[in-house]
Amino acid sequence: MIGFGLGRFLKKIRPRERGWDDPKIAGRDERIFVENKKSCPVCHKGLEEGELERTLYVCPSCKHHFRITPWERIRFTVDGGVFQEIAAKVESVNPLNFPDYDAKLSETKDKTGMTEAVVAGRCKIENRELVMAVMAFNFMGGSMGSVVGEKVTRAILEGARQELPVVVFATSGGARMQEGIFSLMQMAKTSNALALLEEKGLPFFVVLTDPTYGGVTASFAMLGDVTLAEPEASIGFAGPRVIEGTIRQKLPEGFQRSEFLLQKGFIDAVVERKDLRRTLSFLIETHQPSEGGL
Amino acid sequence: MKNQDVAKKLVELKSLAERDRLDITEDISRLEEKLKTGRLATSTAWKRVELARHPDRPGTLDYIERIFNEFIELHGDRLSADDPAIVGGIALFGSQAVTVIGHQKGRNMKENIRRNYGMAQPEGFRKALRLAKEAEKFKRPVITFIDTQGAFPGISSEERGISEAIARNLKEFSSLKVPIVCFIIGEGWSGGAIGIGIGDEIYMLENACYSVISPEGFASILFRDPSRAKQAAELMKLTAPDLLSFDIVDGIIYEPVGGAHTDPDFTAAKIKLQIADSLSRLCLKSPQMLVRDRSLRLQKIGAFAEPREKRQHFLKRLFGG
């Protein structure tokens, strides 16, 4: 037990999220990011126009799970695709005055229609409320800078404040290099937020998606009460090229895939995309704070 | 005055300037260069990186030997192994028992191989956490020394959950109910550094470096060319003055001219003074206050923009009215 007044502390460190955006229905954005839509990159079978939308972006032949944007994910994961975004207006600055970072940011914003590499907000799954953050690999490789750290932190602390479970869909290439030490510190900030959430006895669930690496894996993404992963997602700390460069040998087949992590004991279950909504609903239901206590 | 006396005076002057937050660092470093080379020059980030990696640079065990009265090294993570890349144990600081944890590079090739160049595997981080929790149980402050190229990127490391080990440390150290004082004494790169780098007060040696990744890693990711590390170092804002200006560290421990290795006793004495000062402050705080203030410190870190109305609302909440 931490033992200090957490309610007042939360008020002090983060303002109550007043500016809830109007609930919006996800999935209208045309700029949907699905790699190589015409055929599956794994089994190379051709895909019909619109086929992937119907299969939740999973190859009907080999079950390869395509990478998708947060809004697409939200559309088929939460009730009615209805999502009340928080901290939507938090945007990156250039704390190191790193050359070309500003240009890179505005170019990415234009291209993706997003403001940063994560979307956070409140929603329902099978009529149960939760706070959810969904990361975006199409926004600078899902790299974690100050804004990703801040929005994930606010999602966690909003869960603590509203007494709601928190779910994060993780995907990241690692740290936002251009923000240097500020990027590294987000690992500490988000992990500390989870210590505060734990203090309130509220659950934190993680869904690891392809790919999740670096500072995100080595912080909040590995701190779930229950940690799930989509099939065959690549998940690790160091990237395969870095490891090969260090040890000068080829990596074994299936290394750093979801099934590898399951075998090594670092995730709870590999769950197909079509079953995630039901699984999360079950987890939320079974993690309700008990009324009378045991 | 002999050159050596000039050098020592210069260090005193720097400490004074640091204490009073006088910005004369530029003048001082120019003076130093003059002292060293007889001509004026400007120091670069890369020079500090080189000093931070100097083969003779004192490491954790060198400082432990000089700062503490007695020390017993404790081994093992109680799960699978003992990682020699991180050392730890219980020491007497004056008459006060403390737990000390730090990365340890080798002092020669043979030792470097045994210690994996100070690049810890999961066992190292888990040992660190075990020792920190033991310190918490017996209400002992924790002192950490950070000096690593990063966590070890290898098959074994991934197999045994290096990410999970670092993540758990971040969460647990951030809510540990005893004082933690951290010193970045050499290289402080990546998750490997921050894995034992969360504390109530954090200090950096003058030529230590701290960033999200090594300059080589940075260059290979952003420039796709590790040989551009020198250029990367100049852009990364990884020096002690940079980190102080970002409020990530609380102070700079000045080194003798030429670097910490030119006079390890002197450098150790400076660290010792800082430990005494920090503990005198932190040991007065209740466990609740420690965790609260440490959380506050972490929760404030971040550089981002938000629309004005929200900001004002935020400030109102902080200061009332």
Ligand SMILES: [Zn+2]
């Ligand atoms: Zn396929």
